[in-house]
Amino acid sequence: MNKKELVEQVAEQANLSRSKAELVVNAFVHQTQESLARGGVVQLIGFGTFSVTDRAARKGRNPQTGQEIHIPACKLPQFKPGNKFRDLIK
Secondary structure (H helix, E strand, C coil), X not given: CCHHHHHXXXXXXXXXXXXXXXXXXXHXXXXXXXXXXXXXCEEECXXXXXXXXXXXXXXXXXXXXXXXXXXXXXXXXXXXXXXXHHHXXX
């Protein structure tokens, strides 16, 4: 499912126009990104938790040359599904 299809599904399920449903989807994405950028966590009970995790610096290899390279530490977004979501997938 892509964003356009998600907007259409939200519009249909919530009985909204497509433009209003797109505003809702965009607002959710924006607020989630803003919260994570500030170091926060977005927890949706039954769905899952979006958070940021620290990834340590490590050594890697350039696949073309085989030369060892340093990969710097970074922060990565992470999603952990909730129990209801996990059970639905099983």
